[in-house]
Amino acid sequence: EDQVTQSPEALRLQEGESSSLNCSYTVSGLRGLFWYRQDPGKGPEFLFTLYSAGEEKEKERLKATLTKKESFLHITAPKPEDSATYLCAVHYSGQGAQKLVFGQGTRLTINP
């Protein structure tokens, strides 16, 4: 059973069209939820860490929020350079060496 599920798998938006990406998790004892951005052929780039429900983090046009069962990555007025795959990952109690469990990612395309 998947512990981390991201939706949608792919999302195509027009420049300036705001939307949200979802990351739902079924693990218990969440110790942290992480968002990464990955450009084609590159390693993931760290964006945010969220530790508790109600927490929010912002960076430029991106805002990440966390509830007890899911996280959202809100993208406001996106630009073509925001096109990438966005990955979320969780660390939960019982996972030694701070191992992360990743979702499958959402491939975001912003058309000019």
Next chain:
Amino acid sequence: SQTIHQWPATLVQPVGSPLSLECTVEGTSNPNLYWYRQAAGRGLQLLFYSVGIGQISSEVPQNLSASRPQDRQFILSSKKLLLSDSGFYLCAWRKSGSSYNEQFFGPGTRLTVL
């Protein structure tokens, strides 16, 4: 600041040949180190992790092995590659002894086994 390097960037190898991928981290000491594989269109699969020199934990039984001969060096190896070993290999590090669990990734190695 910390930097993580991986080489080679791309590799094309025949089935049955050996493999050695290298990862090094600069600017930190005693990091936790991780090897992941990412198949096309899929998420990251953790292969190995290490909390110190000579300490390797395997997550998935497979044709690969890992070693950590130095504090900031992590090597992924195989004696005989399979077609199914093709993929994008990523090395990551995490600051040990920290309450923060973020992992930071290298640029990756694209491996094609023919």
